[in-house]
Amino acid sequence: MTTVSRRGALGILGGALCAPRLGIAQEGYPSRPIMMVVGFAAGGGTDIVARLIGAEISKDLGQQIVVENRSGASGTIAAGLVARSTPDGYTMLMGHVSANAMVPAVIPSVPYEPLTSFTPIMTVGAVPQLLTVPANSPARSVQDFIRLLRERPGKMSYASSGIGTQQHLAAELFKQATGTDMVHIPYRGSGQAVNDLIAGNVDCNFDTVPTVLPFIRAGTLRGLAVTTAKRTPVLPEMPTIAESGVAGFDVETWYMVMGPKGLPAPIVARWSAALGRALQSEELRRRLEELSTTVGGGTPADAEGLLRREIDKWAGVVKTAGIRSQ
Known part of the structure; x- marks a missing residue:
């Protein structure tokens, strides 16, 4: 057997041995607490939403969701931490429109690629x-x-x-x-x-x-x-900017659960199912709506589609405005 073929055989054997282990790990997921990283200070809107969501899905996943606040740089510190983490489902991000779609258009040197460094799972709410x-x-x-x-x-x-x-x-x-x-x-x-x-x-x-x-x-x-296309139930008498004569104006602050790039499909499916069930909870929906948060939902494909559109939208706004990082 040549050196090349011997290496190839070892590579195939290694892959065969690793694949079952990975599958077993995914079948037993989660087996320990999960960290949900938030890019803003405790007590803020993103933090409150993360804690409400985390408390609900921890019942479904059978493990505690520990919220970790890594505030600073408009949420990009937290996003960078998750982007660099191991894609095993134990480090997740409460993504945010600022860190995941807006700031990268202004500061291209953020420590991640806004689309390809993450695995979007579900938009859980918007304000x-x-x-x-x-x-x-x-x-x-x-x-x-x-x-x-x-x-x-x-x-x-x-x-x-x-x-x-x-x-x-x-x-x-x-x-x-x-x-x-x-x-x-x-x-x-x-x-x-x-x-x-x-x-x-x-x-x-x-x-x-x-x-x-x-x-x-x-x-x-x-x-x-x-700023949204529809009025908010918290202020039903308040018109939208669009109906006030600025056609098509639609801006919302959304929250999206995502993991690092390469999150295995079974773990994505586990999170997607757990989040979907959590967002059907009447108590959680009531708490979110009290915060003027429209309850989210949808599939990972829906979340990825929103992320793509928002990245493109805000890149266009930044380019037209001629905004440069300082």
């Missing part, structure tokens, strides 16, 4: 953003606000929690859709941005409904419209 202005703003509708922008081109400003975040790119899409101009004022987080919005130091922001709703109800901020 609308809300175009919000200070309570003393003369704008009482989207059209009022557009008129102000056109009267003061480049003079008005919008807040965000950082470059490449959901607030930043939603505002840029609004500018493109309306042919208006605003100055971007990035902050280190939503809390600082909201405080300056209340004070009138910036003219608007596009933040998630749970973030700004308490201030709208307190009368210190005014909501003009939600």
